[in-house]
Amino acid sequence: MSLIEVENLWKTYDMGHEQVNALRGVDMKIEKGEYVAIMGPSGSGKSTLMNLIGCLDTPSKGTYRLNNQAVADLNDDELARIRNKEIGFVFQTFNLLPRATALHNVELPLIYNGTSRELRRESAERAMQIVGLGDRMTHRPNELSGGQRQRVAVARALVNNPSILLADEPTGNLDTSTGMEIMGLLADLHRSGNTLIVVTHEYDIAKFADRIIFLRDGQIEKEEYKQAG
Amino acid sequence: MAKLKKKNTNKPDDKLVSIFESIRIAVSAIWANRLRSALTLFGVIIGVTSVITIISAIEALMGSFEDQINKLGPATFVITKFGIITSEEEFFKALKRKDLSLEDKRALEKGCPDCEEIAARAFRRSKVKRGNKGLRRVLTAGATHNLIEIVDFEVGEGRSFTAEEYDRNSRVVFIGPTIVEEVFEGQDPIGKTMKVQGRKFTVIGVAKERGSFLGNNQDNFIMIPLSTYSKIFGRPRRNLDILVKSSTVEGIDETQDQARSILRARRGVKYNDEDDFAILTADNILSFFNNITRAARIALIGISSISIVVGGIVIMNIMMVSVTERTREIGIRKSIGARRKNIMVQFLFEALILSLGGGIIGTALGIAIAAILGSQISLPVTPSLFAIVAGLSISTGVGVFFGMYPAMKASRLDPIDALSFE
Ligand SMILES: Nc1ncnc2c1ncn2[C@@H]1O[C@H](COP(=O)(O)OP(=O)(O)OP(=O)(O)O)[C@@H](O)[C@H]1O
Ligand SMILES: [Mg+2]
Numbered sequence: 001m002s003l004i005e006v007e008n009l010w011k012t013y014d015m016g017h018e019q020v021n022a023l024r025g026v027d028m029k030i031e032k033g034e035y036v037a038i039m040g041p042s043g044s045g046k047s048t049l050m051n052l053i054g055c056l057d058t059p060s061k062g063t064y065r066l067n068n069q070a071v072a073d074l075n076d077d078e079l080a081r082i083r084n085k086e087i088g089f090v091f092q093t094f095n096l097l098p099r100a101t102a103l104h105n106v107e108l109p110l111i112y113n114g115t116s117r118e119l120r121r122e123s124a125e126r127a128m129q130i131v132g133l134g135d136r137m138t139h140r141p142n143e144l145s146g147g148q149r150q151r152v153a154v155a156r157a158l159v160n161n162p163s164i165l166l167a168d169e170p171t172g173n174l175d176t177s178t179g180m181e182i183m184g185l186l187a188d189l190h191r192s193g194n195t196l197i198v199v200t201h202e203y204d205i206a207k208f209a210d211r212i213i214f215l216r217d218g219q220i221e222k223e224e225y226k227q228a229g
Numbered sequence: 230m231a232k233l234k235k236k237n238t239n240k241p242d243d244k245l246v247s248i249f250e251s252i253r254i255a256v257s258a259i260w261a262n263r264l265r266s267a268l269t270l271f272g273v274i275i276g277v278t279s280v281i282t283i284i285s286a287i288e289a290l291m292g293s294f295e296d297q298i299n300k301l302g303p304a305t306f307v308i309t310k311f312g313i314i315t316s317e318e319e320f321f322k323a324l325k326r327k328d329l330s331l332e333d334k335r336a337l338e339k340g341c342p343d344c345e346e347i348a349a350r351a352f353r354r355s356k357v358k359r360g361n362k363g364l365r366r367v368l369t370a371g372a373t374h375n376l377i378e379i380v381d382f383e384v385g386e387g388r389s390f391t392a393e394e395y396d397r398n399s400r401v402v403f404i405g406p407t408i409v410e411e412v413f414e415g416q417d418p419i420g421k422t423m424k425v426q427g428r429k430f431t432v433i434g435v436a437k438e439r440g441s442f443l444g445n446n447q448d449n450f451i452m453i454p455l456s457t458y459s460k461i462f463g464r465p466r467r468n469l470d471i472l473v474k475s476s477t478v479e480g481i482d483e484t485q486d487q488a489r490s491i492l493r494a495r496r497g498v499k500y501n502d503e504d505d506f507a508i509l510t511a512d513n514i515l516s517f518f519n520n521i522t523r524a525a526r527i528a529l530i531g532i533s534s535i536s537i538v539v540g541g542i543v544i545m546n547i548m549m550v551s552v553t554e555r556t557r558e559i560g561i562r563k564s565i566g567a568r569r570k571n572i573m574v575q576f577l578f579e580a581l582i583l584s585l586g587g588g589i590i591g592t593a594l595g596i597a598i599a600a601i602l603g604s605q606i607s608l609p610v611t612p613s614l615f616a617i618v619a620g621l622s623i624s625t626g627v628g629v630f631f632g633m634y635p636a637m638k639a640s641r642l643d644p645i646d647a648l649s650f651e
Contacts, residue, residue, distance in 0.1 A: 056564055056644045077568050083644075084566020095561045095648065099261050111250055112566040156565065 001068055003163060003195055004030040004053060010061035011048050011218075022048040024218035025062070030197065032163070035190045037206035038199045040215035046199045049215065050168045053197065054089050055082045067163065084112050088157030090167040090186075094149045096141040096156075103128060103137040106155045113160070127155035131185060147178035154185055158194070165189060167198045171205060183208065251571075255578035258555075265547055266583060272543025273587025273624055274594065276536040281595025281620045282602070283533045287526050289603055289610040290443075294518060297442055301511045304345075304478045305379055306485055308333075308471040308492070312507020313517050326505040327496055329469045331455075334373075337473065340491040343484040346474040348376040349455055351465030357451060359412045359423040367408070368450040369425065371458025371465060379474045387419045387434030395454040402430040406438045407449040425451065428461060441607040481510065537623060540587070541631035548580055548635035559639050560647025573640035580632025581625065588624020592617055 011023040022045045030036055038046050051057040052064060055071060058079075064071045066086065074082065083089075096105045106124040115123070128137055131151040141149050150170060157165055167186060171179030183198075183205055190196040198209065206212045207226075214221040259266045301307070311323045334349050341347075350373070354366040370376075374395040377384070390401050402425065409418050418432040430453065439447040459465065475484035485508055492498075498505055552559070559572055596612045603610035 051645055054564075056648075077570075080563065080566050080568040083564060089564055091648070095557070095564065097558060097561060099257070108562070109565045112562075112568070112571060114247070160566075 002029040003032040003034075003067060004028070005065040005068075006053075006062070007064075008062040009049075009052065009059050009064060011045070011052065011057070012060040021218050023052075023059070026215075026218070026220055028213065028220065030195065032195055033190075033193060034211065035187070035196045035209045036198070037209035037212045038197065038215060039201070039203070039206050039212055040221070044215040045218040046215055047168055048218075050166055050197070050199055053164070054087050054166045055079045056089070080112075084109055085160055086163045088160065088162040088165045090150070090153050090157050090165070090170045092169040092172040094141070094146075094153045094173070096149060096152055098141050101138045101140055102133065102144065102152045102155075105141070105152055106159050109156060109160045123159055124155070127159040128152075130158065130189075131155040145178075146174050147181060150174060150178075150182050151185065154182070154189075158189060162194075164195045164197065167196070169199050169201065171200065171202075179205070251574050251578050252582070254575050255582055258551075258575075258579055259582060262551065265551065269544055269547045269583045270587045270590070272540040272547075273584050273627065274540075274591040276538070276540030276627070277588050277591025277620050277624050278595045278598065279533045279536045280530065280623060281592050281616050282598045283529050283595075284619055285596050285599035285610050285613065285616045286602060286608075287529065288613050288615065289599065289608050291519075291522075293442065293608055295515060298511045298514050298518070300382075301380065301514075302474070303511065304475045304481055305510070306473055306475070306481065306488075307509045308473065308488065309507050309509065310469075312509060313514070315521075323507075329471055329506060330464075331469075333492055333495060334471050336491055336495045337471065337488055341473075341484070341487045343476050343480055343487055344473045345476040346375055346378050348373045348379050348472045349469060350376055350472060351455060351458060351469045353462060353465075353468075355426045355451075355462075357408065357412060357423055357425050359421070362412050362414065363424075364408065364411050364449070369458075370450060370452040371455040371462070372452055373455050376452075376472065379472050382439070383437040385435045385437040386417075387432070389434055389452075390454055395456055398456045398460055399454060400428065400430045400457060401433045401453065403434045403436065403452040404432055405436050405448040405450040407446055408451060409435055425453065426461065443608065444606040485510075537627055540584075541627040544580055544584055544628065545631040545635060548576065548632055549638070551579070552576065552635050552639040555639075556642065556647045556650040559642050560644050560650065563642070563644040564648060569640040571640075572642075573636045576636035576639045577629065577632050580636065581628040584624045584628025584632070585621065588621050588627075591624065592620030595620065 006026055006028045009023055009026040010021065013020040013022060026045075026049060038049065040046050048057070052059055053066075055066070055074075058072065066082065071079070071082075096102075097108070100108075103121075103124050106127050107120050110120040110123060125134075125137065128134055131154050133148060133151050133155065136144060136148060136152075139148075141152070144152065150173075154170075157167075165186065170182055170186065174182060186196055186198065187208055196209075198205070200206050210226050212224040214223070308329065310326055310329050311320075314320045314323060331349060334347055337344055337347050351371045353369050353371075355369040356365050357363060357367050374390055374392045377389045384403075385406070387403075389403050390399065393399075394401050402423065404418065404423075408423075409415065412418075412423060413421065418435065420431065422429050422431050424430070436448070436450075441447055455465070473484065473488055475481040489504060489508065492506060493504065496505055562572060596610065596616060600610040
């Protein structure tokens with residue numbers, strides 16, 4: 001049984017005068033511990049797919065099973081629980097709370113599962129160490145560089161030790177070398193056992209993955225596996 | 230299925246974000262938007278202040294009226310010709326009644342064993358003068374010597390008049406402190422003379438200061454023996470009151486019944502007819518007063534409550550702005566696992582803290598304003614438990630009621646929509 005099983009997944013946006021099919025019957029399986037990159041032209045449905053995998057959104061049609069649990073059967077609170085516990089999301093635009101310190105941003109997921117104050121502090125500090133920001137705990141996002149902000153976002157994504165790390169163009173707002181640093185960090189996390197799914201435009205980034213899924217017009221165009229060794 | 234190692238496997242997932250954490254989040258949001266928060270606070274303060282001002286003023290008014298009435302004492306009742314008149318019809322009916330007279334009083338003295346003390350009293354306005362100093366329209370009481378035993382007023386200096394002075398129609402006068410100030414220019418008046426409606430009287434005593442009640446100076450009066458009063462001003466007619474002190478407080482109803490049957494017999498009231506006089510007690514005056522003012526009180530509180538609604542709408546508006554402005558924040562929180570109720574509680578707490586804060590300030594302000602207004606008419610206003618409880622519970626209610634809709638709206642935002650909100 002795979003960690004992620006997607007079958008004939010459709011996402012249709014009703015725009016009133018027309019219907020936009022962002023996804024048109026996607027089938028895929030992702031195993032625990034895999035590192036998958038998703039590529040495709042703009043508007044091909046990459047973000048839509050990531051949002052569905054991350055339980056931020058629900059499909060119009062088809063099934064999505066996470067850990068053998070049909071997501072369609074879950075109510076709002078259960079979806080929130082999955083987002084909290086099973087998923088760590090890294091966004092292109094960081095999505096940090098601007099007024100909170102880096103440490104507080106990282107603590108946030110733990111607040112929503114009732115972790116005690118001390119344990120929260122401890123876990124958040126450890127996550128900040130992992131992303132190499134042990135000395136930036138009390139900085140606010142606007143006092144950090146773009147790369148550092150994205151590191152905070154990564155720390156927040158991993159603080160709950162989720163089953164899956166999802167990153168939707170995590171380097172999209174960063175220069176190449178900073179982007180590479182973030183990718184290196186994510187790759188480290190993958191090596192230490194996390195399942196990792198990254199959306200990117202750049203083949204140079206995607207090629208580090210075990211597998212690249214190419215999307216076009218809401219469908220899987222092709223898949224490319226990394227050569228063993 | 231993949232078995233995942235978890236750091237905190239023993240943590241219950243359903244555990245709500247602690248109240249403390251919610252308050253912390255709300256407080257930091259309030260602090261981050263200081264100006265907007267101040268505005269909200271202001272809206273609540275205005276509403277709560279006006280309601281609490283009204284409530285405090287009404288309470289003080291009622292309390293002070295009650296104190297005033299209670300000066301009559303719990304064992305005392307007053308027999309009058311008119312009683313409490315609430316309609317023209319009643320007035321004309323009462324007008325036809327026989328006047329109360331000193332003979333009525335004498336009949337009670339003879340026939341009412343439980344009437345411990347029976348006094349009579351009449352009022353008019355008269356001119357008082359000493360040298361070139363004088364006052365017009367001074368409240369002038371003609372009283373039996375024992376009135377002071379029944380009605381609660383105290384002698385400050387000198388004395389009240391005696392039974393002998395009463396019997397001899399003496400020209401002696403007991404005066405209020407205002408007369409001392411205005412007519413005697415603050416000098417000791419005892420033993421000195423003054424003129425009442427042109428007749429010379431000797432001052433024998435001064436009453437203790439009572440201050441004023443609802444802008445009425447209660448120290449501007451004189452009291453002379455009723456016998457003397459009758460001789461000078463003619464027999465008091467309509468306005469002669471007979472005051473009776475029952476020998477016991479518990480027995481006041483029986484004493485009233487005794488007095489009633491004696492007066493009915495003496496005044497020839499037929500078996501089936503109603504009394505041709507009225508009996509008043511502190512209790513029934515108070516309940517009458519409560520009744521006639523109830524509608525006005527409710528109306529006042531009702532009108533001032535409109536400002537609470539206005540305050541509530543301010544909260545709702547500003548919370549709506551806050552929700553819109555913080556749509557991204559809500560999206561972020563939801564994307565990392567905040568549930569609807571977490572978001573809801575966060576915004577509700579924000580509304581609640583603001584409205585409760587406004588409520589505390591508004592309650593204090595309302596009591597203070599009522600006290601300042603009260604002092605203008607010498608009405609003592611004290612912070613009452615009722616006003617405080619009302620202020621706090623009204624503001625809490627307003628916060629919850631008007632904060633509910635924005636909080637619901639925030640909690641129902643779709644995470645994707647919220648995250649992509651510009
Ligand atoms: N909320 C929405 N309402 C309507 N249409 C939408 C919405 N979100 C996405 N779409 C449409 O769905 C399609 C897929 O969008 P999606 O964001 O998944 O593309 P993407 O592959 O992530 O593109 P990019 O590389 O530019 O981020 C697009 O045609 C887009 O216009
Ligand atoms: Mg995208």
